[in-house]
Amino acid sequence: MKFKQAIIVSIFLVIGQTCLAQNRISEDFKPSTLNQPGQEYPEVNSQGYARFKIKAPDADSVRVSLGLGGSGGTRLVKGADGFFTGTTEGPMDEGFHYYHLTIDGGVFNDPGALNFYGSTRWESGIEIPAHDQDFYALKDVPHGNVQQILFASKSTNTQRRAFVYTPPGYEKNKSKKYPVLYLQHGWGEDETAWSNQGHANLIMDNLIADGKTKPFIIVMTYGMTNELRWGHMKDFKIEPFQTVLVDELIPYVDTHFRTIADKDHRAMAGLSMGGMETHAITLNKPDVFSYYALLSGGIYTPEELKGKTKPKLIFISCGSRERPDGVKNAVTALKDAGYNAVSYVSENTAHEFLTWRRSLHELAPLLFRD
Amino acid sequence: MKFKQAIIVSIFLVIGQTCLAQNRISEDFKPSTLNQPGQEYPEVNSQGYARFKIKAPDADSVRVSLGLGGSGGTRLVKGADGFFTGTTEGPMDEGFHYYHLTIDGGVFNDPGALNFYGSTRWESGIEIPAHDQDFYALKDVPHGNVQQILFASKSTNTQRRAFVYTPPGYEKNKSKKYPVLYLQHGWGEDETAWSNQGHANLIMDNLIADGKTKPFIIVMTYGMTNELRWGHMKDFKIEPFQTVLVDELIPYVDTHFRTIADKDHRAMAGLSMGGMETHAITLNKPDVFSYYALLSGGIYTPEELKGKTKPKLIFISCGSRERPDGVKNAVTALKDAGYNAVSYVSENTAHEFLTWRRSLHELAPLLFRD
The missing domain is CATH 3.40.50.1820 (Alpha/Beta hydrolase fold, catalytic domain)
Structure with a gap:
């Protein structure tokens, strides 16, 4: 009995840790290498999550087009300081991604990021460091x-x-x-x-x-x-x-x-x-x-x-x-x-x-x- | 008397026409030469006025930093179609100007215009055609x-x-x-x-x-x-x-x-x-x-x-x-x-x-x- 219990407990522990590990976001975020000079956001972490911070104190809604497939992007949440922040719900693929913001229904670029010509317009860009980036x-x-x-x-x-x-x-x-x-x-x-x-x-x-x-x-x-x-x-x-x-x-x-x-x-x-x-x-x-x-x-x-x-x-x-x-x-x-x-x-x-x-x-x- | 009246009428006519001329904006607006490919706005006219049109259907306020000295820029007005539009209150100096938008309190670029590095950030740019642009x-x-x-x-x-x-x-x-x-x-x-x-x-x-x-x-x-x-x-x-x-x-x-x-x-x-x-x-x-x-x-x-x-x-x-x-x-x-x-x-x-x-x-x- 004790042995069986130990196994069951162990299994639950393993499952629990796996779930935790999947949801735990490493707080080692750094500015994307494609940010404008001196800009802290957008940030990326070692797992490939991207985090955004946009100042728009009187806006109702700020959304980032970047997110997991089919997720429709990442919806940012407004803080008391007038900044909208949010993190992708999962890690992004390594490498370069185009993205833009939707602010109260209009499409704009992230003022923190450099712009790159894609989709027939200059879009914001972010770089998720690749293991072979050398x-x-x-x-x-x-x-x-x-x-x-x-x-x-x-x-x-x-x-x-x-x-x-x-x-x-x-x-x-x-x-x-x-x-x-x-x-x-x-x-x-x-x-x-x-x-x-x-x-x-x-x-x-x-x-x-x-x-x-x-x-x-x-x-x-x-x-x-x-x-x-x-x-x-x-x-x-x-x-x-x-x-x-x-x-x-x-x-x-x-x-x-x-x-x-x-x-x-x-x-x-x-x-x-x-x-x-x-x-x-x-x-x-x-x-x-x-x-x-x-x-x-x-x-x-x-x-x-x-x-x-x-x-x-x-x-x-x-x-x-x-x-x-x-x-x-x-x-x-x-x-x-x-x-x-x-x-x-x-x-x-x-x-x-x-x-x-x-x-x-x-x-x-x-x-x-x- | 008739002669005097005629003079007075003429004077008023001249004053009236001058005022009208000063306020009349030529409707010969064309896309700024610094617009992104295929973008109609911002526009400029032959007098040097600049006109803006920004889509932001759920925004409360869109302001353009560009305007006559001391005017604090140009406040755009929201239409039923979800676009904010507006024209500078007077002609701008000939040549290149940096500008940006303030949307619900946040600073963003005009998605219609190309970006130019100034003020330690990539800003929108507009060109008022100069008489010597050749x-x-x-x-x-x-x-x-x-x-x-x-x-x-x-x-x-x-x-x-x-x-x-x-x-x-x-x-x-x-x-x-x-x-x-x-x-x-x-x-x-x-x-x-x-x-x-x-x-x-x-x-x-x-x-x-x-x-x-x-x-x-x-x-x-x-x-x-x-x-x-x-x-x-x-x-x-x-x-x-x-x-x-x-x-x-x-x-x-x-x-x-x-x-x-x-x-x-x-x-x-x-x-x-x-x-x-x-x-x-x-x-x-x-x-x-x-x-x-x-x-x-x-x-x-x-x-x-x-x-x-x-x-x-x-x-x-x-x-x-x-x-x-x-x-x-x-x-x-x-x-x-x-x-x-x-x-x-x-x-x-x-x-x-x-x-x-x-x-x-x-x-x-x-x-x-x-």
């Missing part, structure tokens, strides 16, 4: 530059903007020429996304410092995706952007930077809707790029590639919370058909930027190897 | 690049950011070396201000296209001014920033860009508190810079320059709504003492960015002439 950390290594260029576009009758990453050493080796990766953002984002949210430059700086990738140039421009309402991607016409990219931007980059200006030294990659653009343009213009990469942005099939010049590499990735089987199956089919195809699945991430930071980190070492 | 317009001329660089700073144990404008043709003429202007932002701003708010790159592109200035490099970094509360400028210690600028950034720029790395080809300028920094550093380090410029940022006196190497140029400017007499008198005193000094007063502007855009436009052609 690969995109700002370290004391030689840094490449991110250059804003403005190029004339006849087809759109505008002066358009792009950002160009030049690797460390680019200024010194005045005779060296470099291959180029054209890297596209997703729907609702723009040419700032891969540097601001994606840390593409830091990922490259760190890979190059470790000798893990050849140095190359990255070009990021606006994919003209935002004119489309969300959910109407099939209505998107690729031609206007294809003309800007292939007939205007690539020639500009090839005349203004020290590029190896041929197909064998040119790659195209894109995330989400930028993957759809990459898919369409690489198939429409098989003589322009040799390396194709889709990050949470669809797949290639052997059928659609048939009869065209073989790319040197097809890279397809997504987060484990997306459709990893679709990615893996597509790559198996491509390999079976004789293509050099690689799949990558980012563990415990969804359709968000940590998936794409990791994907770039996996992709870069595979580019321009011969 | 000099900083984005035109179909050859464009220079604005490069983000990251440099190691031992004195602060950080990797620090700066932006470097390289003029059109910089990539092509691989043997040509360029002089450098170090250009500082004001209190509460950072290294993004001179490109985003100031359009320094477009001002230079246009001047160079017109043959009005020698091409030179501009370097913009964070002046470490924001740690100080507003109104406590006298407590500011220049040494930490001076070390970063003179001992760390200048050597980095001189080794990573094609500069003419001597005093005769180096200028320093700053706006507002950046002018105070320029004043202090040029006097502390008279062997580093040859051209000094203070934009709404104090003056030099012959006494403090006495015994030091003579600068090639001292440029002092401000807006006509600041203290133009102080600027003019200071320059007269400098000239009398044998210095090459130039004053510039921006008409009908205050302590705001149109003053500084115009000042840079006046300053650039005077730099590096021999």
